[in-house]
Amino acid sequence: MVTYHIREYRAEDYETVRDLFATGMSEYVPTLCVHMLKQPWLVLVLACTFCLLLTSSKSLLLPILAVTLLLATGRQLLGYIWSMYIDHCLKEDLLDIQATYQSNKGSGFWVAEVDDSVVATVGARPSEEHQEELMLKRMSVRKDYRGFGIAKALCRTVISFARxxxxxxxxxxxxxxxxxxxxxxxxxxxxxxxxxxxPTIYGRLANCTVSKYRYDIPSVD
Incomplete structure (x- = not known):
């Protein structure tokens, strides 16, 4: 087991928090590549490219090399697009964490510490859709500290704050x-x-699905 401590964000956590988020999001690139390879239109493009080159060149090597090159290029393109998304987040609410999450009593940002080192983060601020909803954001746990219940503890911290x-x-x-x-x-x-x-070109091509979750807080009579 790991002994951890959850506390409110402090200014000196800034670089660590941003690094944790960027590193954690970067880990999704391989999963994103697998997701893309399951898209029917991409499978069709690769299959057509292979068959056309095989028919025209009468060689098995050329279509194999071409498909391999397309896959490698696609991997680099996906990585670039994903890094742009991460950079966008770093320039948005994570650019000034104190101003975004600690400037009013309705929002907050917390970190989890192990041996005085920040290993996880979570933020919460009012939803833009409904005033009575608190949105949980920027949950990130360092890879070597996952599976110890830290993420769940951070979730419960946000739920308690919301209550x-x-x-x-x-x-x-x-x-x-x-x-x-x-x-x-x-x-x-x-x-x-x-x-x-x-509802964007990239979103439709990648079948980029967003799932929205809710935790309802029982009212106290």
Missing amino acids: ERGYRSVVLNTLMVQHEARAMYEDVGFSMYHRYIL
Whole structure:
């Protein structure tokens, strides 16, 4: 077991928090590649390319090399697009964590420490859709500290915060590649209530599905 301590974010945690988020999100690139290889249109493109080159060249080597090159190029392109998304997040709410999450009593940001080292993070701020909802964001746990219940403890910290501040529910979004995260949230008590594909060209091509989860807080009579 690991002994950890959850506390509020401090200014000196800034670089560690950003590194934790960026590193954790970068780990999804291989899963994203597998997800893309399951898309029918991509399988069709690769199959057609292979068959056309095989027919025209009468050689097995050329189509194999061509498909391999396409896969390698696609891997690099996906990595680049994903890094752009990570960079966007770092320039958004994670650019000034104190201003975004600690400037009012309705939001907050917490870290989990092990031996005085920050190993996990989570943030929460009011939902833009409903004032009575608190949105859980930026959950990230260092890879070597997963499986010890730290993420669940951070979730419960946010839920307790929401209850104390009078919110009626905690909501969050997950992407289709975050399988372990969805399982963890469901174990805590979150339920999926909506799912949609990102309405962008990249979102449709990649079948980029966002699942929305909610944890309802019982009202106290």
